Amino acid sequence: MxxxxxxxxxxxxxxxxxxxxxxxxxxxxxxxxxxxxxxxxxxxxxxxxxxxxxxxxxxxxxxxxxxxxxxxxxxxxxxxxxxxxxxxxxxxxxxxxxxxxxxxxxxxxxxxxxxxxxxxxxxxxxxxxxxxxxxxxxxxxxxxxxxxxxxxxxxxxxxTVGPSRILPAALNLIDDYIIENKLNGLKSCLSILQCMNKDAFDKGNYFEVVYLSLKKLTTEKDIEATKLLFECLITMYHILPANSKKVKLDEMYNAVLDQLIVESNLYRKAECLKFIRTIISIHKIHCCNRIIFFAIISDNLDLCCNEAVSEVLLEIVLQTLKEWIKYCWCVWKFSTGHKIISNLFKVLYCCKDEHLISEVHKIIVTLIKLCDDAEKKSIISNLENIDCTIGKNFIDRINAIKSDVT
Known part of the structure; x- marks a missing residue:
């Protein structure tokens, strides 16, 4: 030898x-x-x-x-x-x-x-x-x-990092039931994806293997795993072949909206909403197609009437809704989104943070202006009938909204 x-x-x-x-x-x-x-x-x-x-x-x-x-x-x-x-x-x-x-x-x-x-x-x-x-x-x-x-x-x-040579062990860890392995696998996967060139997945369809392993984790309840997963998915999106990007972004958007419907943990809700906001900023008008988005935003605004919940969720709920309005305003309908306006007024009444009060004000004004004339007139008429004994601060906030929409 x-x-x-x-x-x-x-x-x-x-x-x-x-x-x-x-x-x-x-x-x-x-x-x-x-x-x-x-x-x-x-x-x-x-x-x-x-x-x-x-x-x-x-x-x-x-x-x-x-x-x-x-x-x-x-x-x-x-x-x-x-x-x-x-x-x-x-x-x-x-x-x-x-x-x-x-x-x-x-x-x-x-x-x-x-x-x-x-x-x-x-x-x-x-x-x-x-x-x-x-x-x-x-x-x-x-x-x-x-x-x-x-x-x-x-x-x-x-x-140079080749996906099929370097990722298999990370994917094995991600697929394991032990949370420590999942976390280690996700950290490694993120590190690898961040080092890949934009043409890394152009040859073959190995990106499907990676994507499916990551997509399975959309139901994982661990907060750290959720954060890492979303980082991986967004990083991966940027290096996907161009002809796969829209489909994958659609799937990510739908999968995380489905999670938001059933999620009860406030901190995981917040992470999911951050991810949805990021997707909307990338996917833009293509995020119009899920009406369930209105129900999710409305329900979470309702939850934010509780002060403790508001501290965790309100800012990201408002940011997500603002991002949706920015790109999808053209499909806004009062008939499907009226609960959002109603719950925004509830939040306006409960909120104590001046910055967030200002954000709620801007969103309410924007949504009312997107309504047709009859709807706008009906909303303003209802605002005229607010009980004057409800509190001076809230009355002042209502008057500011009426001033900005008329």
Whole structure:
């Protein structure tokens, strides 16, 4: 066996082996202890073998460098299966690389070197994905940790990101039922999508695989997962093939409106409304086709008559309605939207925030002006009949509205 072969064999002995049970199925995994014993026994031999090789003169050294990088990341992670000796070994590995190649191992993907950044990166992903398959990935927690560490600093690397080569492990994590895995998968997916070129999905239809994994999470109730999901979806939208954008945006809009109909958690409602507002700003007039939008806005305005709810929801409800009016005003009808006006008046009566009172005023005036003459006359007539004992502040607000619409 040549030196490179010996190095690869020793690296493999120093890695955490495949677990006999999924990581989440028990507290103690004997494989961690076995790895630490193997590390004590083999790491010094690995360093000696490395000292006998000059990667600058080797033919295609990127494969073994990628394996060293995986080992380095695995030993560096602060987690239950790494003890103090693991960290020392990672430092020694980095020191070796700095001594021989005047380069930190952690920077081998980002700094200018004699090695092929792209080849090292691709080999890392190839090695990781051999283990992180849908059926087996939970038996390789250390390799998951390496993948997450590698992806976290993706923006720093001097590499091109190919979706089908880099995303599978992230999608496996997203599809898992354990919320920690979902969150890690979404963070990785977002990091990857943010580094992709606009033509990343032009070849083939792998974007459908990614999109379907993300779309499944529209029903996920965890707030952090919801925020990350919406970031992923919007980021992905911007790099989708042009002929798929409208369809996907329609689907996102409809899926999140459906969630808003049934959602009871105020903070998740707020995140969904923020996402809907963003979609409206992109999709514009195409957001006219769901009448359920009126019911959702009306119901949430009604909820905002409660002061505690108002603190969480009112501003984003108003922003979302304003965005809809900006692009979809042409389909506004008093017959379908009269409850929105009614509930805006209720909010106007209850609201104590001067800035939000001003926003409510502007929206009410705009919606009344969009009504036909008969409807406008009827609304103003009803405003004339407001009970004068209801409170001076509210009467003043009503009078300001009458002044602006007549």
């Amino acid at each position: 040549n030196n490179i072969g010996k190095i690869e064999q020793l690296i493999d002995l120093c890695l955490v082996p495949k677990l006999s049970k999924n990581y989440d199925e028990c507290q103690n995994h004997p494989e961690f202890g076995i790895r630490n014993k193997n590390l004590d026994k083999n790491f010094s031999f690995l360093l000696k073998q490395l000292e006998e090789v000059n990667f600058k003169t080797c033919n295609k050294p990127e494969s073994v460098i990628s394996q060293l990088l995986i080992l380095y990341f695995e030993l560096s992670v602060n987690t239950t299966w790494n003890d103090a000796n693991c960290l020392k070994c990672s430092e020694k590995l980095n020191y070796y690389f700095q001594t021989f190649y005047e380069l930190s191992l952690i920077n081998v993907l980002s700094e200018k070197t004699d090695f092929d950044h792209q080849e090292i990166f691709d080999k890392c992903l190839e090695n990781l994905h051999k283990k992180l398959s849908p059926a087996e990935f939970k038996k390789y927690p250390a390799q998951i940790a390496v993948y997450l560490t590698l992806i976290k600093d993706l923006k720093r690397y001097n590499v």
